[in-house]
Amino acid sequence: MDSPVENDIIFNEINDTILRIERLSQSSKISKSQERSGLVRQTQQLKAKLDKLSTFQWNAYAQKIPTLNIILRTLYDIESLAAQWNKGKSIRHDGKKINDKQICETFLQQLKYYEAELKLEKDPEIQLIGDDFDIITEEQLHLEEKQKQENQRRLELPVFTETKLADIYETPRPNEVKVHVVDKKSRSKDHYNTIREAIIASGVGDTIEIRAGEYLENIIIDRPITLRGVGENTIITAKKDHVVSIITYQAKICDLKIQKHSEDNIPAVNISYGAPEIDNCTISVTGQAPGILIQGESTPTLDTVTVNGGTTTGILIKDTAGGKIINSYINNVNGVGIDISTPTALTIENTTIYNNKSYGLLIQNEAHPTIRGCAVSGNENVGVTIKGKSNPHFIESRIFQMKAGGVWILEQSNGKFERCEIYENRLSGLEIKDSSNPTFQECKIRNGTGGGIYIHTFGKGLFNQCIITENALAGISIKAGGDPLFKNCLIFNGIAGGIWIYDRGLGTFEENEIATNNLAGIEIRTNANPIFSKNQIHSGKAGGIFIHQSGRGVFEQNSIYKNNNLGILIKTGGNPTFSNNKIYDNPTIGISIIDHGAGIFKQNEIYDNNLTQIEVRTSGDPTFKKNKIYNGKAAGIVLMESTKGTFIKNEIHDNILSGIQIKSSSSPIIKWNKIFQNKIFGVHATERGLGLIEGNDIYENQISNIQIDENANPNLVGNKIHNSQGSGILIIERGLGQIFGNDIYENNGVGVGIKSEGDPLIKDSKIHNQPNGGGIFIYQNGLGTFENCYIYENKLAGLEIKDGSNPTFKSCKFQEHLNSGAIFIHSNGRGIIKDSEITKCKLVGIEIKTGANPSILRSKISQTKCGIWIHQNGRGIIKNNELFENEDNNMVIDDNCRPDSSDNTFK
Known part of the structure; x- marks a missing residue:
C-alpha cells in the first residue's frame, strides 16, 4: 500500500467528517435527521478503513503517520457518541450532562488538530494555530493558548493542544484512575456489555474488569489501561483479524482466555508498541494463525501465559522487539513453539515449551535472547534451532524427549549454554554445523536414542566441564571439518562409543575423562585429524582408542588404561601421532597396529598391560621413538605377519616374555634402543622374522639377550649385547642371521650359542669376557659362519x-x-x-x-x-x-x- 496515497485518503475522509460536524455545530440542538445518520455512517466507514490498515499494514504505516493510533481512538469515541445521538440518548461527562453543540465543538477541535498533523507531514513548514494554518507570531500563539485554556474550563472536557495525546496517556493523572466493569449479560447502566465500549470510556491507568463469559470482539488497546478477567471462564474470541492488538506503551492484560478460530494467518494477539504486560492468560488458536506476534520495537512481559494450537507459531518475536516471557507454557502448537527473529534483547525464564509439531524454539536472524530455567520437550522436530548468526544464552534449561534432535546450531551462529541438560532426544542431543561456534559450560548431554553431540560442516564449539553419557550412538560425533574444543568433560557409559571422528573431522580434547563406553572410547577414521591432550581414556568395554581407514590424530600427555580388549588399535591406513602418553594396565594389549596401520609414537610410557605391550602385524608400519616399554605381562613388542615398523631410542625392559619378538616375515628397523631385564629374551626373531637391529644396547635379559630360531634371518649390526643371565645370542632350530660388528660380552652363559641347524653369518664382532661361560658354543648340529671375529678372555673355551x-x-x-x-x-x-x-x-x-x-x-x-x-x-x-x-x-x-x-x- 502506497503511503502518500493512503495519507491523502485519510486526510480527505477526516476533512469530510469535519465539514459534517461543522454543519451540525451551527445549531444548539440537533434533531434526529438524515444528517445525523450520515455522520454515524461516515465515522463507521472511516473507522473500518483504519481497522483494515491495522490488520494488514498497521505497523509499517503507523511509522509514517505517527498520529494514526490517536485518530483511530478518537474515531471510536465519535462512532460511539454518534450512535448514542442517533438513539436520542443524552451524553454525560464527569457526571454532568453536556449538550450536542459542546460535543461537536470538542470533536471538531480534535479532528482539526489531526488534520493539521497530517498536513504537517506533507509540508513541515506549516505551523498549527487555532483553526487556520499559517506562519504565526509569538503573540498570536500566546493568545491561542489562552483561548484553549478558557475552552477547557468552560466545557469541562479535555482540549487537545499541540502536545500529542500519546504523551498525555503515558503520564497518569492522580485521583482519576477508575475501574470499569464489563458484563455481557448485565443491564446495569454502570456496566458495559462490550470490552470495546469500556476501552473507549477508559482513561490512563484505568482498570477494566471483565466478568465471566465469551466475548466475540476484536480488541485494540491504545491506552495504558489494565484488562482483567474475573472468573475462570472469561474468554475473548474472534474468527478473524487480531483478537487483541496492543498499540500503547503501558497496558496490562491478565486472567483471560483469548481464543481464535480461523483459517487466516493473522495472530490472535498482536503487540506492536510499548511495554505491555500479559499475565496469567491462555491463548488458544486453531487454524493457520500464530498465537502471539511481538513486533516493532515493543518489549512486552508475558508472565504465566499459556499458548497452544495453531499451525505456524505459538509466539513470534520479530523486527527489533524484545521483552520477557516468564513462567509460561507453549504447547501443542502445530508449528514452532517460539520463533525469535529479533536482534534485540529478550529474556525467557522458567517457561515450558512442549509437544509442538515443529521446533520448540527457533532462534534466527542474529537473535540473542537469554533463556533461563526453561524446559523444552516432546516437540516433533528439533527442540531448539539456532540459525542465522544468532547468539542466545541458555542458563539452567532442559531440552529433552524430542522426536528429532535436542539442539541444532547452524548458519554461523554462536550461543552460550550454562548448566543445561539435553537428554532423551531421538536423534542427536546437539548438532552444530556451518562454522557455528557455541559455548557449553557444565552441561549434561545424555540418554539420546541417537548420538549425544554431532558436529560437522565446519562446526565448532567450546565444551567445558560437561557430562556426555549413556547415548545410544557415539557420545560425540565429528565430521566434515567440524573442529570443537572439549575441556574437562566426562564422556562415559556410551551405549556405543565415546567419541567418533571421521570424514576429515577435527577437534581438540583437553583434560577430559573418556570411560566405560561399550565400544571404543575414541574412534577416528577417514582422514579425521583431531588433537587429544591430557585426557583420561579408560575402562572402554571394547578398547580405548580405535584409529582406522586413514584416520589420523595427535595424542599428547593422555593416560590410556584399563580398557578391555585393547588400549589402542590402529589399522587400515590409520596414522596418528602419540607423544608423552601413558598406556598401561589394559587387560589385553596396550597398542595393536594391524592391516597396514601406521603411526608415530614419541616419548610415551607403555607398561603393565596384561598381554603384549605393543603388537604390530599384517603389514603394520609404525614408528616408535624414545618410548619406555616396560612391565608387560607378556612381550614388550611383537611384530608378526609381514609387518615393518621403526623403533628408535626406546627403553624396553622388565617384560615377562621377550622385549621384542619378530616373526612371520616381519622386517622392522630397531635402532639405538635399550633392551634390558626382560624375563626371557631381549630380542627374539622367529618364524622367518627379519629386520635390522642396529646400534642397540641389549643387556641383562634373563635367558638370552637375543634368540634367533625357525628360519628367522635378522640383521644385527653394531649392537652391544651383554650381561644376560643366559646367553648373549642364541641361534637355534634353523635360525639364521646376519650379525655384523656387534660387541658380545659379560653374559653369564656363552656369548654366542648355536644349535639345531642354526646357521648365522657373524662378522667383525667381538665375543669376550663371559664370566662363567665360553665365547661360542655350537652344538646339536649347529652351523654358522664367523668372519674376522675377535673372541677373547672368556672363562671357558673361546669356541x-x-x-x-x-x-x-x-x-x-x-x-x-x-x-x-x-x-x-x-x-x-x-x-x-x-x-x-x-x-x-x-x-x-x-x-x-x-x-x-x-x-x-x-x-x-x-x-x-x-x-x-x-x-x-x-x-x-x-x-x-x-x-x-x-x-x-x-x-x-x-x-x-x-x-x-x-x-x-x-x-
Missing part, C-alpha cells in the same frame, strides 16, 4: 663345537683364554677354522677328541701350553698351519688318532 655341528671360522682371533683352552671340538664335532689366530691361552690352543673331525687350515697357533691336542679318537685335517711358541708342545696326537696333519710349520 666349543660338538654333536655333529659344523661351523666355519675365517680370519678370526682367539686370545687370552686364561682359564681354559681357546677351541674345544669334541663329540663328533666338525667345523672349518682357517686363516685364524689362536694365541695366549692357558691350556690347549685347539683340543680335538671323541670322534671330532674338524679342518684347521692356514691358522697360527701360539703362546699356549699345547698348540693342538688330538686324542680319544679325534681326527681332522690339520694343514698349512703355523704352530710356535707353545709352552710344552706345538701338536700332540695320541695313539689310535689318525688326523691328516701335513704341511704344518712348527717353530
Whole structure:
C-alpha cells in the first residue's frame, strides 16, 4: 500500500467528517435527521478503513503517520457518541450532562488538530494555530493558548493542544484512575456489555474488569489501561483479524482466555508498541494463525501465559522487539513453539515449551535472547534451532524427549549454554554445523536414542566441564571439518562409543575423562585429524582408542588404561601421532597396529598391560621413538605377519616374555634402543622374522639377550649385547642371521650359542669376557659362519663345537683364554677354522677328541701350553698351519688318532 496515497485518503475522509460536524455545530440542538445518520455512517466507514490498515499494514504505516493510533481512538469515541445521538440518548461527562453543540465543538477541535498533523507531514513548514494554518507570531500563539485554556474550563472536557495525546496517556493523572466493569449479560447502566465500549470510556491507568463469559470482539488497546478477567471462564474470541492488538506503551492484560478460530494467518494477539504486560492468560488458536506476534520495537512481559494450537507459531518475536516471557507454557502448537527473529534483547525464564509439531524454539536472524530455567520437550522436530548468526544464552534449561534432535546450531551462529541438560532426544542431543561456534559450560548431554553431540560442516564449539553419557550412538560425533574444543568433560557409559571422528573431522580434547563406553572410547577414521591432550581414556568395554581407514590424530600427555580388549588399535591406513602418553594396565594389549596401520609414537610410557605391550602385524608400519616399554605381562613388542615398523631410542625392559619378538616375515628397523631385564629374551626373531637391529644396547635379559630360531634371518649390526643371565645370542632350530660388528660380552652363559641347524653369518664382532661361560658354543648340529671375529678372555673355551655341528671360522682371533683352552671340538664335532689366530691361552690352543673331525687350515697357533691336542679318537685335517711358541708342545696326537696333519710349520 502506497503511503502518500493512503495519507491523502485519510486526510480527505477526516476533512469530510469535519465539514459534517461543522454543519451540525451551527445549531444548539440537533434533531434526529438524515444528517445525523450520515455522520454515524461516515465515522463507521472511516473507522473500518483504519481497522483494515491495522490488520494488514498497521505497523509499517503507523511509522509514517505517527498520529494514526490517536485518530483511530478518537474515531471510536465519535462512532460511539454518534450512535448514542442517533438513539436520542443524552451524553454525560464527569457526571454532568453536556449538550450536542459542546460535543461537536470538542470533536471538531480534535479532528482539526489531526488534520493539521497530517498536513504537517506533507509540508513541515506549516505551523498549527487555532483553526487556520499559517506562519504565526509569538503573540498570536500566546493568545491561542489562552483561548484553549478558557475552552477547557468552560466545557469541562479535555482540549487537545499541540502536545500529542500519546504523551498525555503515558503520564497518569492522580485521583482519576477508575475501574470499569464489563458484563455481557448485565443491564446495569454502570456496566458495559462490550470490552470495546469500556476501552473507549477508559482513561490512563484505568482498570477494566471483565466478568465471566465469551466475548466475540476484536480488541485494540491504545491506552495504558489494565484488562482483567474475573472468573475462570472469561474468554475473548474472534474468527478473524487480531483478537487483541496492543498499540500503547503501558497496558496490562491478565486472567483471560483469548481464543481464535480461523483459517487466516493473522495472530490472535498482536503487540506492536510499548511495554505491555500479559499475565496469567491462555491463548488458544486453531487454524493457520500464530498465537502471539511481538513486533516493532515493543518489549512486552508475558508472565504465566499459556499458548497452544495453531499451525505456524505459538509466539513470534520479530523486527527489533524484545521483552520477557516468564513462567509460561507453549504447547501443542502445530508449528514452532517460539520463533525469535529479533536482534534485540529478550529474556525467557522458567517457561515450558512442549509437544509442538515443529521446533520448540527457533532462534534466527542474529537473535540473542537469554533463556533461563526453561524446559523444552516432546516437540516433533528439533527442540531448539539456532540459525542465522544468532547468539542466545541458555542458563539452567532442559531440552529433552524430542522426536528429532535436542539442539541444532547452524548458519554461523554462536550461543552460550550454562548448566543445561539435553537428554532423551531421538536423534542427536546437539548438532552444530556451518562454522557455528557455541559455548557449553557444565552441561549434561545424555540418554539420546541417537548420538549425544554431532558436529560437522565446519562446526565448532567450546565444551567445558560437561557430562556426555549413556547415548545410544557415539557420545560425540565429528565430521566434515567440524573442529570443537572439549575441556574437562566426562564422556562415559556410551551405549556405543565415546567419541567418533571421521570424514576429515577435527577437534581438540583437553583434560577430559573418556570411560566405560561399550565400544571404543575414541574412534577416528577417514582422514579425521583431531588433537587429544591430557585426557583420561579408560575402562572402554571394547578398547580405548580405535584409529582406522586413514584416520589420523595427535595424542599428547593422555593416560590410556584399563580398557578391555585393547588400549589402542590402529589399522587400515590409520596414522596418528602419540607423544608423552601413558598406556598401561589394559587387560589385553596396550597398542595393536594391524592391516597396514601406521603411526608415530614419541616419548610415551607403555607398561603393565596384561598381554603384549605393543603388537604390530599384517603389514603394520609404525614408528616408535624414545618410548619406555616396560612391565608387560607378556612381550614388550611383537611384530608378526609381514609387518615393518621403526623403533628408535626406546627403553624396553622388565617384560615377562621377550622385549621384542619378530616373526612371520616381519622386517622392522630397531635402532639405538635399550633392551634390558626382560624375563626371557631381549630380542627374539622367529618364524622367518627379519629386520635390522642396529646400534642397540641389549643387556641383562634373563635367558638370552637375543634368540634367533625357525628360519628367522635378522640383521644385527653394531649392537652391544651383554650381561644376560643366559646367553648373549642364541641361534637355534634353523635360525639364521646376519650379525655384523656387534660387541658380545659379560653374559653369564656363552656369548654366542648355536644349535639345531642354526646357521648365522657373524662378522667383525667381538665375543669376550663371559664370566662363567665360553665365547661360542655350537652344538646339536649347529652351523654358522664367523668372519674376522675377535673372541677373547672368556672363562671357558673361546669356541666349543660338538654333536655333529659344523661351523666355519675365517680370519678370526682367539686370545687370552686364561682359564681354559681357546677351541674345544669334541663329540663328533666338525667345523672349518682357517686363516685364524689362536694365541695366549692357558691350556690347549685347539683340543680335538671323541670322534671330532674338524679342518684347521692356514691358522697360527701360539703362546699356549699345547698348540693342538688330538686324542680319544679325534681326527681332522690339520694343514698349512703355523704352530710356535707353545709352552710344552706345538701338536700332540695320541695313539689310535689318525688326523691328516701335513704341511704344518712348527717353530
